[in-house]
Structures are given as C-alpha cells and as structure tokens.
Amino acid sequence: MGRVVAGRYRLEEELGRGGMGVVWRAVDLELGRQVTLKRALGEDAGQIRREARIGAGLLHSNVVTVFDTVVDGDAQWLVTEYLAARSLEELVDDEGPLPEDRVRRIGAQLASALADMHSRGIIHRDVKPGNVLVTADDVAKLTDLGIARWTEVTRTGGAQLTGTLGYVAPEVADGAEAGAASDVFSLGATLYAAIEGRSPWGSGEDGPFAQMRRAAAGRPAPAERAGPFAPVLAALMARHPADRPGAAEVVTLLTADAPAPLRRPGRRLRRRLLAGAAVLAVAALVAGFVVGRPLWATTTGAPAGANTLGPDPAGTDPCAAISLNSLTSFGEPFVDPEVLNFGTCVVTTTLADGTGQVQTRLDLTGPLRYPPRPPVPGKMGEIEYPEAHDGSCERAISLADANRIVVTSHPVTRAQNAPLCTFSEAVLSGVLATLANGPLPRRAQPLPDWSLAHVDACGLLDDATTSGVLGQAKEPDRGFGRWNCTWEHDPRTITVEFSREWPIEADEDVPGDRIRVGTRTAVIAPVPGGHPECAVKVVHRSYTPVLPVLRGTPSHREEIAVVSVEDTAAAGGDALCATARSLAEVLVRRLP
Known part of the structure; x- marks a missing residue:
C-alpha cells in the first residue's frame, strides 16, 4: 500500500x-x-x-x-x-513530428483554453510541449499553472522573463513582461515543435545562451516540414506582439483553414535596443529549463573572455561578481568577504518583513571531477537545479572554461519560509549578466602576502607523510585556486583546505579539543555525519578585515588551514584523530 x-x-x-x-x-x-x-x-x-x-x-x-x-x-x-495521457513532448519524442491535421486539432484546443484564460486576465507564461497533455483520442489540455499570473498583479520595478527557453517570445527574452501575445507566440512555438520535431530556437545542444540570443533577435529557424501550415506558424510567431492574432483568432485559423493574417497596420515603427545583459530566474516545478528576467541579448558575438573566469581564475573576486540589486527586493543585503575560502563570498539578507535572515553563498570552483555529461569546450553548460536538501537551495552552472559557479541559500534566523531558491537564482542571474560582458572582475586589492591565498595546499604535506597514511604514494588532486588538496587511496582520504572564520578558539559552535600544534592554536574533533573522519583546524593568522563586517559578528577573523583524514573502514572518527594530529604537525612546519 x-x-x-x-x-x-x-x-x-x-x-x-x-x-x-x-x-x-x-x-x-x-x-x-x-x-x-x-x-x-x-x-x-x-x-x-x-x-x-x-x-x-x-x-x-x-x-x-x-x-x-x-x-x-x-x-x-x-x-x-488525473489524465491518462502523454505530454506533447513525449508524443513527439515517441512518434516523431506529427501530421498537420493532428497539430491543428491539438492547437485549436489549446488556443481555446488560452482565449478563456486571457478573457479572465490570466496569462499562462509557460506554454510548451511539456505542459500539454494529449490523450489517445487527441484531447489536449494545458497543465502547470505554477507561474501563471493575473495581469493586474504583474511585478513592478523591472520585468521578469518567464517561460522555457525553447518557447519564449522575443519580447520576453528582451526583458518585457509576458502578456497574452507572448502566450500566443509560445503556442505557435509549441505547434512548430510538434510539426518540425524541434524548438524554433534550436535544440539547446549549443547551450541556453544561444537559444536566448535567437529568441531575443526573433529569428526562428525556417520551418522545413510545415508546408502550407508555415504561414499560420509565422503569424503566431510574428516578431512583434502587435502582429500576432489573439488566441480566439487562432482558434479560427486552426479550425477553418483560414489564410494567415497579414501584418497588422498602425504599429509605429521604432528602433529597438536589445537588452545588453540579462538575469535568469526559474519558475518550473517539475522538469524544464525555465528562465526569469532578461538573460542575454546582443546583436554581435560575445566579448572576449565572456562566460569565463579569465586567464587567472584564482584572482577573481567572488564578491564583485554579486549584484546586490538582485537581492534588494527581498530586504537589506550585506556582503561579508571575510568568510570561508578565497573563492567564496557570503551575502546575508535581512528580510524586509523583519522575519529573519537568509545567507547566500557564492562559490567559484574548478571543473567537476566526474561531470554528468562531457563538457563542450568553449560552451557553457545548462543551469543545474539540484533538489533542495538540508534546508538549503543550490543552483550551479559550468562556464565556458569548465570552471563552475555554485550559489547556495539557507535560512539563518526565523527565515524557514523564505523562498530560498529564488535567492539563489537571483544571485546567479546577476553573475550571468556580468559574465555575458566578459570575465568576472578581479580583486581590486590583492590579498596580503602573508595570506594562505598564496599557498599551494598540496605543498603542505610531503609524499612520505601522505604515503605513510595511505599505504601507497598517490598523486594529489588540486582544487580551485590551489586552496584545497586531496589524496585518495581506498579506504583513506587526506584533505587539506583553507578557510576564513570567526575566531575559533572560544567559539562554542566549533566543537572539539583546543590544542597546540607546534606554535599554532588548533581545534581537533571528529567530523559528524558521513564516513568516519577527524579534522584539525589550525589557526594560521588572526587579522582585522579592511572592510566592515556583518553587524553582530566578531571584528576580527582568522585564516584557518584544515587537515583531515577519512577512513571508510574505521570504527569511528575518534580513532582517526591521532593520525589527523600527526598530519597537522607536518603541515604546521610548512606554513609560511
């Protein structure tokens, strides 16, 4: 049961x-x-x-x-x-492109549904093959109203682009709010996919930004199978909203075999400026690549270094990549550049309604060791939407240089009901907008000479030490910026990584025994959860940040070198602490 x-x-x-x-x-x-x-x-x-x-x-x-x-x-x-049906997307995948008469029947039903919605002031905003259910006898039904909206409650202060990239209308890709005409365009794009077997903006194999550029330019790929149906598709997918028929007119076009309407007169011609850089937001509940806010629309190729971290990724300033404007609608954001590692920035947003705070963390990382699909050199991957877990929401993307950006949001105080995924998407949106115009900004002020930022984590343990723990010499795996390093030989793993923390010695949230390792203060403790593991946090240096810190947090910070040993065959983390301490003693002797 x-x-x-x-x-x-x-x-x-x-x-x-x-x-x-x-x-x-x-x-x-x-x-x-x-x-x-x-x-x-x-x-x-x-x-x-x-x-x-x-x-x-x-x-x-x-x-x-x-x-x-x-x-x-x-x-x-x-x-x-419940409908015993397949989505139109599944139908085309299973049977291939559909014949014109069947596409007309399905399209007329969808147009009738949209006409009823529009008459009530409701915009669907995500018409696509995946949101159309088709029964065995070709009854078609629109589904997924999760991002539909009444026209009288549209957002102010900037349009929100919503819809799925392969079916989004040009004006929406250009940053305008979705309207009834945008639904008609998406219906046309959906019928185009049904008869052609692909989106008018391409398959997406060349990346989401290529689809977005085509959408913003309003140049769909020419129909190859539509034949006499092509003028109807062209009418529904006219570049300008005023040139498209209304949904009720579309019903007539599809059922009466009427000729496609001519270009509508009376629209004042004007030059249009494409949105220079845009922002992504996602509103899909189940599958689909859904975008929000203007993403990227340019009339020329991407600038040199666009969508990469540039020639010196470790020199990128992760905090400069964050647009605070992307979070001000939620409350008051504050950037703290002095926490976690040197490729990480944390923004704490105090919610406007005073209910609490949300922290959003941006991490610059290297390529995935085992990517789910082979990267395409020079092309960005699609935005990744992992399921929310541990009370947080993550969004990530692989860049054209194979480096990655990962954004994670979690509630801090009394903010359990905050829309965490929206925070992550808003921050990633701003980063993507910056990336479209070139590499992310570099640090305006280099980190001081004494900082661990200039240290190779792999150089802090020698081969004799690591092979003595692992039982065999192993080549280390260097992480982004050389700020973390891993040696593995089953069943053991050694890790060295750097971090910036609030002073750990008197911090009750940092459990463990306070010890001395050489001349350094340190904390040693088993690592909870996961496989048996013990870690030693060694204080490299205490310092006072140049920039203001978050109100209510300590005025000075510490750079920390963490060395840990994990053993899947160990009885528990406590059994590994002696080994972790011996590794820390070697590490301390090599710290600058």
Missing part, C-alpha cells in the same frame, strides 16, 4: 520529478477516483498555492482541472484531475 496524504489520497505511482517538485498518480479514497498530486520540494509551497488559486477559477475542458490543495505535515500538495 502506498503512503496516504492528508488522510485521503493514496500515492500510487511517481509520474515526474524535477529540481522543485514531484508529481504522483494517486487515488482519492473518499471519492474512489484517480487524481494527480503535486508536491513542492523545498520552500516553494507558494507556487502550489498560486497554481491552486488560478486553477480554481478555470473550468475549461482543455485545462487540467484543479480540485484542491491539502497540507500533510510540512508539505503542501496540489490535487488535480
């Missing part, structure tokens, strides 16, 4: 899962019918509530019906109609 949600809905089969949520087929035990249950992962229950509110006002035969929203423990679930 499956789990029962809210005492009523028995989960039967997981239908889909993505970075933000999970969808199940379930049985309503009270009414004896099959339903679909969608649960938000992490903190994004607000999206579930939005979808429920909008869906409750729509009773159209071509929109998936919303029945209810229920709370089960800490989770909020959306209950909707």
Whole structure:
C-alpha cells in the first residue's frame, strides 16, 4: 500500500520529478477516483498555492482541472484531475513530428483554453510541449499553472522573463513582461515543435545562451516540414506582439483553414535596443529549463573572455561578481568577504518583513571531477537545479572554461519560509549578466602576502607523510585556486583546505579539543555525519578585515588551514584523530 496524504489520497505511482517538485498518480479514497498530486520540494509551497488559486477559477475542458490543495505535515500538495495521457513532448519524442491535421486539432484546443484564460486576465507564461497533455483520442489540455499570473498583479520595478527557453517570445527574452501575445507566440512555438520535431530556437545542444540570443533577435529557424501550415506558424510567431492574432483568432485559423493574417497596420515603427545583459530566474516545478528576467541579448558575438573566469581564475573576486540589486527586493543585503575560502563570498539578507535572515553563498570552483555529461569546450553548460536538501537551495552552472559557479541559500534566523531558491537564482542571474560582458572582475586589492591565498595546499604535506597514511604514494588532486588538496587511496582520504572564520578558539559552535600544534592554536574533533573522519583546524593568522563586517559578528577573523583524514573502514572518527594530529604537525612546519 502506498503512503496516504492528508488522510485521503493514496500515492500510487511517481509520474515526474524535477529540481522543485514531484508529481504522483494517486487515488482519492473518499471519492474512489484517480487524481494527480503535486508536491513542492523545498520552500516553494507558494507556487502550489498560486497554481491552486488560478486553477480554481478555470473550468475549461482543455485545462487540467484543479480540485484542491491539502497540507500533510510540512508539505503542501496540489490535487488535480488525473489524465491518462502523454505530454506533447513525449508524443513527439515517441512518434516523431506529427501530421498537420493532428497539430491543428491539438492547437485549436489549446488556443481555446488560452482565449478563456486571457478573457479572465490570466496569462499562462509557460506554454510548451511539456505542459500539454494529449490523450489517445487527441484531447489536449494545458497543465502547470505554477507561474501563471493575473495581469493586474504583474511585478513592478523591472520585468521578469518567464517561460522555457525553447518557447519564449522575443519580447520576453528582451526583458518585457509576458502578456497574452507572448502566450500566443509560445503556442505557435509549441505547434512548430510538434510539426518540425524541434524548438524554433534550436535544440539547446549549443547551450541556453544561444537559444536566448535567437529568441531575443526573433529569428526562428525556417520551418522545413510545415508546408502550407508555415504561414499560420509565422503569424503566431510574428516578431512583434502587435502582429500576432489573439488566441480566439487562432482558434479560427486552426479550425477553418483560414489564410494567415497579414501584418497588422498602425504599429509605429521604432528602433529597438536589445537588452545588453540579462538575469535568469526559474519558475518550473517539475522538469524544464525555465528562465526569469532578461538573460542575454546582443546583436554581435560575445566579448572576449565572456562566460569565463579569465586567464587567472584564482584572482577573481567572488564578491564583485554579486549584484546586490538582485537581492534588494527581498530586504537589506550585506556582503561579508571575510568568510570561508578565497573563492567564496557570503551575502546575508535581512528580510524586509523583519522575519529573519537568509545567507547566500557564492562559490567559484574548478571543473567537476566526474561531470554528468562531457563538457563542450568553449560552451557553457545548462543551469543545474539540484533538489533542495538540508534546508538549503543550490543552483550551479559550468562556464565556458569548465570552471563552475555554485550559489547556495539557507535560512539563518526565523527565515524557514523564505523562498530560498529564488535567492539563489537571483544571485546567479546577476553573475550571468556580468559574465555575458566578459570575465568576472578581479580583486581590486590583492590579498596580503602573508595570506594562505598564496599557498599551494598540496605543498603542505610531503609524499612520505601522505604515503605513510595511505599505504601507497598517490598523486594529489588540486582544487580551485590551489586552496584545497586531496589524496585518495581506498579506504583513506587526506584533505587539506583553507578557510576564513570567526575566531575559533572560544567559539562554542566549533566543537572539539583546543590544542597546540607546534606554535599554532588548533581545534581537533571528529567530523559528524558521513564516513568516519577527524579534522584539525589550525589557526594560521588572526587579522582585522579592511572592510566592515556583518553587524553582530566578531571584528576580527582568522585564516584557518584544515587537515583531515577519512577512513571508510574505521570504527569511528575518534580513532582517526591521532593520525589527523600527526598530519597537522607536518603541515604546521610548512606554513609560511
């Protein structure tokens, strides 16, 4: 028997899962019918509530019906109609491009649904093949209203680009707010994909930014299979919103085999400036690459060094990469450059409603050791949306030089209900905008000569020491900036890494025994969680930061060298502390 949600809905089969949520087929035990249950992962229950509110006002035969929203423990679930159907995306993947008459039938139903939504002042904002369900007898229904919005409550202070890259309208890619005409364009792009077998902005194999540039320029790839249907697609996907038919007109175009409308008169011609650099935001609950805010639109090629960390990645200033404007809508952000390692910056945002604080951490890292897919030299990867875990939300991307940017947000004080993923996405958006114009900024002031920033972590332990612990000499694996180093030989791993911390000697949040290693103060303790491990934190130097520190934190900081040993076969971390201490003694002798 499956789990029962809210005492009523028995989960039967997981239908889909993505970075933000999970969808199940379930049985309503009270009414004896099959339903679909969608649960938000992490903190994004607000999206579930939005979808429920909008869906409750729509009773159209071509929109998936919303029945209810229920709370089960800490989770909020959306209950909707269950449809024995495949998405249009799956249909095309399984059967190949569809014939024109079938595309017209499906398109007319979707246009009818959009016409009803638009008449109520509702914009879907993410029409795409993955959000269209098609039954065996070709009944089509729009689904996923999680980012739909009533037109009278659109955001102010800057447009938010929302939608999936392969189907987004040019004006939205150019930074304008999505409107009814944007939905019509996305419908045209969806029908284009159904008959051509690909997005009008390309397959995405050459990266998301290439799709975004094509979208902003409004130049879809010419249709090759559409034949007489091509003028209809061209009308729906006209470059300018005013040139597109309304959704109700689209129904007529698709059902009456009417000719495509001519360019509409009366629109004043004007020169358009493409958005220079844009910002990404994501609003997808289940799968899909969804973007928000203007991302990247230029009429020429990318500047030299764009989308890389430049010739000296370790010299990049991670704090200079962060645009505080991306966080001011949430509250008051404060940058503290004196914590964690030299490729890390932490921003603490005090929420505007006074409920607490959220910390957002940006990490510059080297290439993944075992990437999920081979990197393409000179091209950026897609934004990664890992599932929220441990009360935090992470977003990441691999750059054109294979280095990576990872942004993680977590609540600090009384901010458990804050939209953590939105924080991470907003910060990454600002970084991507900067990257589009060249490498990220370098440090305006080099780190002092005494800093561990100039030390190779791998040079602090010699071969004799590491091979004595591992039982065999092993080549070290150097991390980003040479600020961490790993030696591995099963079952043991030795790690040396650098950090900047609040003074650890009297910090109750730093557990362990206070010891002396050579002339240095240190803390030694088993590492909780994971495999048995023990770590020694050695104080390299105490110093007073040049820039102001976060209010309420110590006025001075410490640079720390951490050496640890992990052994999957050990009885526990305590058993490894003597070895970790002996490693620390060697390390201290080599510290500058």
